[in-house]
Amino acid sequence: MSFKGKRVLITGSTRGIGKAAARAFLERGARVAVNGRGAGDVAATMAELAGDDLVAAPGDVATAEACHAVVDAAIAGLGGLDILVNNAGVYDSGPIEGVSEETYDWMMGVNVKGCFFCAQAAIPQLRANKGAIVMTASESGLSGNRNSALYCTGKGAVVNMTRAMAHDLAPDVRVNAVCPGAVMTDMLGGDDPEYLAEVARFSPMRRIAEASEIGEAICFLADPGQRFMTGALLQVDGGATACR
Numbered sequence: 190m191s192f193k194g195k196r197v198l199i200t201g202s203t204r205g206i207g208k209a210a211a212r213a214f215l216e217r218g219a220r221v222a223v224n225g226r227g228a229g230d231v232a233a234t235m236a237e238l239a240g241d242d243l244v245a246a247p248g249d250v251a252t253a254e255a256c257h258a259v260v261d262a263a264i265a266g267l268g269g270l271d272i273l274v275n276n277a278g279v280y281d282s283g284p285i286e287g288v289s290e291e292t293y294d295w296m297m298g299v300n301v302k303g304c305f306f307c308a309q310a311a312i313p314q315l316r317a318n319k320g321a322i323v324m325t326a327s328e329s330g331l332s333g334n335r336n337s338a339l340y341c342t343g344k345g346a347v348v349n350m351t352r353a354m355a356h357d358l359a360p361d362v363r364v365n366a367v368c369p370g371a372v373m374t375d376m377l378g379g380d381d382p383e384y385l386a387e388v389a390r391f392s393p394m395r396r397i398a399e400a401s402e403i404g405e406a407i408c409f410l411a412d413p414g415q416r417f418m419t420g421a422l423l424q425v426d427g428g429a430t431a432c433r
């Protein structure tokens with residue numbers, strides 16, 4: 190895979206899967222716009238990734254206005270856009286009865302609205318450049334996980350958003366989603382060995398993925414060589430959804 194000359198915006202790339210995806214694109218010659226809620230986090234990530242192929246596109250992707258501003262900053266900094274990775278996401282768990290409207294709006298805002306409106310803002314550039322969108326969905330968008338109804342609701346929406354956008358944007362723009370299982374990032378929520386062992390048992394591979402393994406899958410879906418692949422959901426979950 191080569192991304193030489195390609196311009197990529199990755200939402201939520203200040204840590205975890207997004208940062209790993211940024212590394213994977215940079216290694217293959219892309220220029221990358223880094224996004225996170227705060228300018229400070231974005232600057233620190235850019236300093237860590239280092240190089241001339243990075244631009245800053247900070248902003249909270251939970252509102253349509255901010256999504257457009259983030260995409261506009263990426264386009265201005267990169268001189269255009271070929272690939273959008275809708276990766277920013279937040280997680281909370283608990284019984285349905287305990288979910289407040291505020292929590293609902295926050296999670297759906299980042300996890301669903303952010304994907305929709307970043308895509309909307311990027312469409313003119315992506316159509317003109319025959320580009321691609323990759324969504325970071327989740328195995329939680331393919332099945333119902335215990336105590337995670339709100340997260341599953343959002344990721345299920347991202348899964349079907351992927352299919353519908355693939356339909357509407359073809360043949361100019363390919364739209365695909367990666368559906369990770371448990372990944373070793375801050376989102377996983379703790380490093381207690383007993384908890385991690387329990388999470389690892391969900392997959393036949395009996396381990397938790399590294400963020401870099403999901404970053405590679407994101408590159409694969411974005412690769413212009415995959416020119417007939419659109420509307421696809423790529424499970425990178427160690428077999429968890431295939432082998433219950």
Ligand SMILES: NC(=O)c1ccc[n+]([C@@H]2O[C@H](COP(=O)([O-])OP(=O)(O)OC[C@H]3O[C@@H](n4cnc5c(N)ncnc54)[C@H](O)[C@@H]3O)[C@@H](O)[C@H]2O)c1
Nearest residue numbers: 201202203204205206225249250277278327371372374376
């Ligand atoms: N870690 C897992 O086990 C796992 C599994 C399946 C799917 N995912 C999905 O992968 C994606 C990345 O998660 P991660 O595991 O790297 O988590 P993480 O918490 O390590 O990183 C999340 C990233 O999103 C950014 N972000 C959060 N809210 C934002 C907002 N309002 N605006 C802009 N950026 C915001 C954060 O700054 C950070 O860069 C998410 O969509 C998540 O739902 C994670």
